[in-house]
Amino acid sequence: MTANLLSVRDLKVSYRVGNGHIDAVDGASFDVPRGSIVGLVGESGCGKTTVARALTRVIADNARITGGQILFDGKDIAAIPERQMNALRWRDIAFIPQSAMNSLDPVYTVEYQLNEVLRRRGGLSAREARMRCESLFEMVGIEKGRLRDYPHQFSGGMRQRVAIALALALNPKLVIADEPVTALDVIVQRQILDQLRELQTMLGISVILVTHDISVVAYICDRTVVMYAGRVAEAGPMAGVLTRPAHPYTMGLRNAFPDLAGAASGTLTPIDGAPPNLAEPPPGCRFAPRCPFSIEVCSTESPPLAEIVPDHRVACHRASEAPVLREIAARTETWLAHA
Amino acid sequence: MHDLALQKPGLVGRMFRSLKLPLSDPFAVFGLAVYATFLLTAIFADAIAPYDPTEILYTPEYELASDLRPGEQGFILGTTSLGRDIFSQIVYGTRSALIIGITAAFMVALIGSVVGLVSGYFGGWVDAVLMRLADIAFGIPFLPFVIVLAAFLEPSIWNVVLAMALVLWRDTGRVIRSQVLTLRSRGYVDAARVCGSSDLKIILRHIAPNILPLSFLYGSIAIGWAILTEASISFLGFGDPQSISWGYMLQDAFASQALAKQAYYWFVPPGICIILVVSAGFFITRGYENLLFPKLGR
Amino acid sequence: MAGTRMRSAVTYSNEPLVSLRSAELHYRVGGALSALRGRSSVVKAVDGVSFDIHRGESVGLLGESGCGKSSIGRLLMKLEDATGGEIVFAGEPISGLRGAALKCYRAKAQLIFQNPFDAVNPRFTIRATLAEPLENAGIPAGEREARIIAALELVRLPQPAQFLDRYPHQLSGGQLQRVVMARALILQPDFVVADEPVSMLDVSVRAGVLNVFRDVRDRLGLTAIYISHDLALVRYVCERTIVMYLGRIMEDGPTEDIVHEPLHPYAKALVAAVPVPHPDQSHDPLPIGRGAPDPRNPPSGCVFRDRCPRAFDRCASEVPQLRQIGTRKVACHLF
Numbered sequence: 001m002t003a004n005l006l007s008v009r010d011l012k013v014s015y016r017v018g019n020g021h022i023d024a025v026d027g028a029s030f031d032v033p034r035g036s037i038v039g040l041v042g043e044s045g046c047g048k049t050t051v052a053r054a055l056t057r058v059i060a061d062n063a064r065i066t067g068g069q070i071l072f073d074g075k076d077i078a079a080i081p082e083r084q085m086n087a088l089r090w091r092d093i094a095f096i097p098q099s100a101m102n103s104l105d106p107v108y109t110v111e112y113q114l115n116e117v118l119r120r121r122g123g124l125s126a127r128e129a130r131m132r133c134e135s136l137f138e139m140v141g142i143e144k145g146r147l148r149d150y151p152h153q154f155s156g157g158m159r160q161r162v163a164i165a166l167a168l169a170l171n172p173k174l175v176i177a178d179e180p181v182t183a184l185d186v187i188v189q190r191q192i193l194d195q196l197r198e199l200q201t202m203l204g205i206s207v208i209l210v211t212h213d214i215s216v217v218a219y220i221c222d223r224t225v226v227m228y229a230g231r232v233a234e235a236g237p238m239a240g241v242l243t244r245p246a247h248p249y250t251m252g253l254r255n256a257f258p259d260l261a262g263a264a265s266g267t268l269t270p271i272d273g274a275p276p277n278l279a280e281p282p283p284g285c286r287f288a289p290r291c292p293f294s295i296e297v298c299s300t301e302s303p304p305l306a307e308i309v310p311d312h313r314v315a316c317h318r319a320s321e322a323p324v325l326r327e328i329a330a331r332t333e334t335w336l337a338h339a
Numbered sequence: 340m341h342d343l344a345l346q347k348p349g350l351v352g353r354m355f356r357s358l359k360l361p362l363s364d365p366f367a368v369f370g371l372a373v374y375a376t377f378l379l380t381a382i383f384a385d386a387i388a389p390y391d392p393t394e395i396l397y398t399p400e401y402e403l404a405s406d407l408r409p410g411e412q413g414f415i416l417g418t419t420s421l422g423r424d425i426f427s428q429i430v431y432g433t434r435s436a437l438i439i440g441i442t443a444a445f446m447v448a449l450i451g452s453v454v455g456l457v458s459g460y461f462g463g464w465v466d467a468v469l470m471r472l473a474d475i476a477f478g479i480p481f482l483p484f485v486i487v488l489a490a491f492l493e494p495s496i497w498n499v500v501l502a503m504a505l506v507l508w509r510d511t512g513r514v515i516r517s518q519v520l521t522l523r524s525r526g527y528v529d530a531a532r533v534c535g536s537s538d539l540k541i542i543l544r545h546i547a548p549n550i551l552p553l554s555f556l557y558g559s560i561a562i563g564w565a566i567l568t569e570a571s572i573s574f575l576g577f578g579d580p581q582s583i584s585w586g587y588m589l590q591d592a593f594a595s596q597a598l599a600k601q602a603y604y605w606f607v608p609p610g611i612c613i614i615l616v617v618s619a620g621f622f623i624t625r626g627y628e629n630l631l632f633p634k635l636g637r
Numbered sequence: 638m639a640g641t642r643m644r645s646a647v648t649y650s651n652e653p654l655v656s657l658r659s660a661e662l663h664y665r666v667g668g669a670l671s672a673l674r675g676r677s678s679v680v681k682a683v684d685g686v687s688f689d690i691h692r693g694e695s696v697g698l699l700g701e702s703g704c705g706k707s708s709i710g711r712l713l714m715k716l717e718d719a720t721g722g723e724i725v726f727a728g729e730p731i732s733g734l735r736g737a738a739l740k741c742y743r744a745k746a747q748l749i750f751q752n753p754f755d756a757v758n759p760r761f762t763i764r765a766t767l768a769e770p771l772e773n774a775g776i777p778a779g780e781r782e783a784r785i786i787a788a789l790e791l792v793r794l795p796q797p798a799q800f801l802d803r804y805p806h807q808l809s810g811g812q813l814q815r816v817v818m819a820r821a822l823i824l825q826p827d828f829v830v831a832d833e834p835v836s837m838l839d840v841s842v843r844a845g846v847l848n849v850f851r852d853v854r855d856r857l858g859l860t861a862i863y864i865s866h867d868l869a870l871v872r873y874v875c876e877r878t879i880v881m882y883l884g885r886i887m888e889d890g891p892t893e894d895i896v897h898e899p900l901h902p903y904a905k906a907l908v909a910a911v912p913v914p915h916p917d918q919s920h921d922p923l924p925i926g927r928g929a930p931d932p933r934n935p936p937s938g939c940v941f942r943d944r945c946p947r948a949f950d951r952c953a954s955e956v957p958q959l960r961q962i963g964t965r966k967v968a969c970h971l972f
Contacts, residue, residue, distance in 0.1 A: 155928070155931075185701035185702055186910040187701060187910045190909075190910040191923065191927060194922065212840060213840070215914045219912055243916060252841060253841060254914060255844070256843060258867070260872065260911045260913055268847060270811075270841060270846075271842070272845070526752060526757075527758040529716055529748075529750070529756075530756050531758075531769060532716060533743060534769055535743035535774065536769060537773075540773075544758075549760075
């Protein structure tokens with residue numbers, strides 16, 4: 001048994017668009033250790049959702065995995081036939097799609113929908129399924145009396161709990177949740193995250209949490225993978241990445257984020273510009289056009305993802321200077337001068 | 340279309356573009372081609388038709404040119420029992436079919452759009468009144484209504500247009516109203532209100548352009564309906580004897596027992612024309628559906 | 638930037654610019670049929686809300702979805718008419734505004750929308766979008782272009798001329814939100830309501846839009862309401878915060894006081910729930926019951942009592958009134 005439940009190596013996913021193609025994910029590598037929550041974080045269009053979907057191989061019709069490996073329990077699931085992959089889905093790898101709470105079927109009771117999964121995919125008997133439904137509801141903190149309710153009778157947060165129960169129905173080893181708390185209010189968001197953490201510890205599963213919100217990562221994740229424009233910018237233990245970021249993009253994100261724990265006089269600093277168009281990505285480092293620290297080599301050569309301290313990997317040509325850059329990056333003028 | 344999009348189009352160009360003709364769908368292109376052909380035929384009917392369609396014709400031997408087969412004596416599609424030229428009747432029939440079809444479609448699209456816009460935008464009691472009227476219109480059986488109308492009024496091809504205008508706005512109105520309800524909740528409509536635009540300006544500028552393709556869709560359905568209805572009415576004998584239409588031709592053929600005489604050349608051509616025009620309308624509709632509701636994925 | 642924080646020292650004129658006096662917005666849900674069956678209910682989106690905003694003040698309206706914060710914004714913009722109470726702008730009730738007076742009000746009070754992609758007509762160029770308010774205000778065609786450029790410069794859109802003939806889909810979210818702000822500011826309003834203006838934007842560009850908002854507000858001396866569910870953002874732009882729950886005000890006071898020592902039990906939970914981007918943070922369970930506010934069926938007495946950890950008998954029987962407690966006002970029987 002390997003230490004990592006999942007290892008993604010140089011994953012490439014490409015979309016066919018018109019006559020051309022867009023490499024939405026262009027060589028992503030990261031690990032998911034057993035029993036950990038990994039936050040996949042980045043802005044819209046950075047490829048985080050595509051990565052999450054590619055892991056279950058449920059991707060859009062015009063998308064294709066064009067390279068790399070997805071090692072799940074030591075087996076490359078990018079290469080296995082679709083039938084074997086299908087057997088893994090839900091039983092071993094469960095996926096909670098974005099706004100899963102709105103994808104429950106309104107004409108069936110929640111119990112019926114849970115049963116469907118348990119009996120069709122899990123092969124449980126009617127009696128076993130009923131008991132499992134009750135224990136699942138208990139697990140996600142909903143009274144079992146509400147099993148017979150229809151989705152519209154639940155609030156948004158409750159429906160998200162149902163979606164989590166659905167994902168956990170067949171005891172998966174890995175749960176991939178795409179923006180599970182994005183549409184929810186802060187209080188409900190917090191309660192759902194607490195629930196997710198509790199279940200993860202109790203069941204010893206691994207979770208990949210796709211989010212755009214670094215504070216969600218800070219609250220719940222053990223590790224984080226920061227993506228930018230289809231590539232991994234930085235990956236490592238959550239505390240390390242957030243407190244000692246080594247990639248200028250991560251440094252910039254921290255400056256741009258309002259912090260209730262900080263002083264009132266703090267000024268937020270945006271990262272100027274916008275992510276590149278992936279149809280024509282810039283040569284070299286994709287962050288270089290927005291980076292205040294870019295040097296000549298940045299616009300010609302794309303930096304490899306290299307380990308700077310044990311377990312903390314960064315794709316930046318100036319990663320060795322990280323401590324100095326961090327200090328400069330903390331000043332607002334750094335980012336303004338660049339603009 | 341693409342070239343059009345590149346240039347800065349004038350008013351006509353903009354209107355043409357906002358119709359969003361479904362030129363990428365082969366069926367729709369076929370439909371548009373059929374319409375174009377019939378339209379040209381209708382416009383140049385006087386030049387194309389060799390005879391007056393109501394004129395009773397004689398052979399050079401001064402015999403009634405009745406029941407001639409196609410090609411005989413130079414009559415392309417033969418003649419009727421009363422000695423009228425079938426080809427000329429078809430050509431002139433195109434004219435009345437299109438006049439009826441297009442005016443009816445225009446009325447249905449216009450009235451329906453106005454009702455839908457007003458009802459959806461203003462809501463409240465205006466909406467309630469208009470939609471109850473639509474409910475009443477939905478309760479009227481269409482063909483009997485036209486017959487009754489034709490009985491009250493002088494027989495005229497305009498009866499069909501009037502009946503359609505009175506009844507068939509209901510479908511367009513309902514659908515456009517629901518579309519307007521969606522558009523109305525868009526942020527840019529609120530934005531226009533906040534920055535002081537009047538209701539009329541908002542309707543004309545921000546809402547109407549978005550429902551134009553939809554009213555055109557319903558208009559093209561209505562063309563087929565109108566032609567079919569006129570044909571049915573004429574066939575049932577409530578038509579206008581003064582104007583030649585395809586339905587009138589069918590009725591004439593039926594009354595003269597063309598089938599027994601095996602005069603297929605008499606009733607098949609108008610039948611084909613009706614089928615062509617109506618199905619062309621529906622092909623265009625289909626093209627619009629693909630354009631308006633791409634998720635149907637056909 | 639330094640000037641921003643000094644604003645709290647500015648003394649406001651005594652006359653409030655905007656006043657809500659027991660404003661109500663009630664919706665009847667369920668049609669005539671359910672009314673016959675006795676099933677129709679009234680949703681109180683805004684239920685007896687009163688506050689004053691002085692000239693030059695920035696106030697954050699904070700709360701979860703369905704608390705009525707956006708409804709207040711719509712009431713203030715006259716996109717919705719209050720079903721009760723009164724809204725007064727510069728000494729005049731806005732409920733009676735019609736025709737020319739309404740047009741005049743529209744030029745003075747403006748709204749910045751939440752979703753920039755929805756707030757501009759996708760068929761219109763940026764020029765046409767920004768020209769609309771100018772047309773309505775009767776600005777002659779010759780002057781419009783210059784005003785448009787000036788407004789785009791105000792929101793710090795670089796080289797504004799290049800954007801004029803573009804369509805909204807050709808702009809990024811951050812750029813488009815600046816256009817939306819420019820449209821709101823182009824008639825030089827006195828009062829601006831910003832309804833979650835950055836919630837649809839990516840984190841890296843949010844700060845830019847917020848900074849522009851803060852900057853422009855200070856430069857033009859605007860009175861502003863900032864609607865948000867995120868206390869961290871409200872704190873960044875507003876010196877005063879109003880916390881709402883199910884259509885009512887729970888707490889109203891200086892933002893810093895609420896951030897550091899919220900009084901109302903709901904405000905406490907809300908402050909504790911705000912996510913912070915630090916690894917070391919409290920993971921204690923929130924001091925609030927599970928479940929969600931149900932606007933169709935709010936509890937009697939205090940609307941928060943069913944989720945309140947400190948509720949007692951009186952909370953069920955009596956609606957707590959908003960009362961002055963030190964620097965702020967709180968609606969809770971505990972105080």
